[in-house]
Amino acid sequence: xxxxxxxxxxxxxxxxxxxxxxxxxxxxxGQSLHVLAVSADEPAPLVSPNVTLGHHTDLDxxxxxxxxxxxxxxxxxxxxxxxLRALIADGVTVRPGPDALVHAQDxxxxxxxxxxxxxxxxxxxEVTSVEDVVKFGTPCVLKAARxxxxxxxxxxxxxxxDAAALVPDLLAAGTPLLVEERVVLRRELAALVARSPFxxxxxxxxVETVQVDGICVEVLAPAPELTEADALAAQDxxxxxxxxxxVVGVLAVELFETxxxxxxxxxxxxxxxxxxxxIEGARTSQFEQHLRAVLDYPxxxxxxxxxxxxxxxxxxxxxxxxxxxxxxLHHLFARYRDAHVHYYGKQERPGRKIGHVTMLGESxxxxxxxxxxxxxxxxxxxxxxxYEIH
Numbered sequence: 001x002x003x004x005x006x007x008x009x010x011x012x013x014x015x016x017x018x019x020x021x022x023x024x025x026x027x028x029x030g031q032s033l034h035v036l037a038v039s040a041d042e043p044a045p046l047v048s049p050n051v052t053l054g055h056h057t058d059l060d061x062x063x064x065x066x067x068x069x070x071x072x073x074x075x076x077x078x079x080x081x082x083x084l085r086a087l088i089a090d091g092v093t094v095r096p097g098p099d100a101l102v103h104a105q106d107x108x109x110x111x112x113x114x115x116x117x118x119x120x121x122x123x124x125x126e127v128t129s130v131e132d133v134v135k136f137g138t139p140c141v142l143k144a145a146r147x148x149x150x151x152x153x154x155x156x157x158x159x160x161x162d163a164a165a166l167v168p169d170l171l172a173a174g175t176p177l178l179v180e181e182r183v184v185l186r187r188e189l190a191a192l193v194a195r196s197p198f199x200x201x202x203x204x205x206x207v208e209t210v211q212v213d214g215i216c217v218e219v220l221a222p223a224p225e226l227t228e229a230d231a232l233a234a235q236d237x238x239x240x241x242x243x244x245x246x247v248v249g250v251l252a253v254e255l256f257e258t259x260x261x262x263x264x265x266x267x268x269x270x271x272x273x274x275x276x277x278x279i280e281g282a283r284t285s286q287f288e289q290h291l292r293a294v295l296d297y298p299x300x301x302x303x304x305x306x307x308x309x310x311x312x313x314x315x316x317x318x319x320x321x322x323x324x325x326x327x328x329l330h331h332l333f334a335r336y337r338d339a340h341v342h343y344y345g346k347q348e349r350p351g352r353k354i355g356h357v358t359m360l361g362e363s364x365x366x367x368x369x370x371x372x373x374x375x376x377x378x379x380x381x382x383x384x385x386x387y388e389i390h
Contacts, residue, residue, distance in 0.1 A: 001070060012036070014035075014076045015038065015075070017043045081102050084098040099246065126177070138160055186257045190219075194286070213351075250272065251267065281360055308366075308367045309358065310367045314357060319350075335387065342355050
C-alpha cells in the first residue's frame, strides 16, 4: 500500500508501450504503478517515476521488485512460470497466475487445453522431427511454441522440402515447435474480455483486426458485417476461456473467421493491440479495466462511445521522412482536430510500432479512411489523397 495515497501498489513486469499506457490509466485512479524494465529508455520508464531496472528472467530482480507491491501483473508473457511460482511461494499476489499465463506463453499447452475443452481450434501436432511435419502434411503452418510475436516464430511451409530445410536448424537451436493446419479464413477478429478474481466478467464489442506481414495494422470496432448472434457467440467463447483458465485481468482471444465459423488462433493475457481503441472509444479502456481486474475492483462499463471506432498503428516508414515528428503532428491536428494520437516514445525505424491513431464517428467507411490517412501521414510525412498542407 502506498502510504502517501492510501491506494494499492501495482507492479507491472515489462516496460513497453502497454506498461506506459497502463501507467496513464493508473494516474487517473490514484494508483502507484511500479514498472520493472530492462532499460531506462523503454516506453514506460520515460513517463513513470516508479521504475526498477532488471530482467524478467532474473528471479532475484523479480523478488526485489515485488517487495512493496500489492499485486504483480505483466505487459508481456515472457516471465518464466517457475519464477512466478517462487514469487507466489514468497507470498506475492500474481495476476494472472502461472497456471493461466502458461496458456499464453506456450502454444502447445494452449492448443491441448482448448482441445480438451472442445473449443474450435486448427488441427495441430507437436514437432520433434521433420517426419512429424511430413506425417501431418503440407501445406501447413510451423510455429515456435514459445516466444513468437508480431509474425516472428511463424513459418508457412508449402512442401516437405520446406520442412526439411527449416525444421532441423530450429530444433537444433532449441526451439520447441508445433505444426498447424493452414486455415482458410475470411478475416481475423479479436474478442477482448476482462475477469476479476471475484469472477466478474466484462467484454468489449468484437473487433476486426487487419494484419500485414504478421503485424496488426488496423482495428475496426465493432467488426463490420457481423451478426449479433455471431458476435455474442465469440464473446461467450472468450469469457468461457477466461473462466476455464482462471484468467485475472484482460484476455485477448485472437480469432479466425472461416466459412465454418470462428476458430481460436492465439491468446494474450494482458492489454492487447486489438484493444487500444478502447482508450477513447469505450467507457472503460482496457488499461483501466486491467487495473480494476487485478485489484479486484468492480469492472467498468465497456460500451462503445461511437457507432464506429478505428485504430491504426503508426509504423516506422522504410525511410525516415525529412519532416520531423513534431511538425508532422502539428499538420495532422491542423487537418484532423478529432484525431487521437498516442506516441510510445520509441525511435523510428522501418516497420516498428511507434504509436497509434484512433478516430471515432458515425460511418465506418469514413472513420477508417481518415484514420488510415492520418497514420500514414505520421509515419511517412505524405498524404495519400494528395492533400496540401500549405
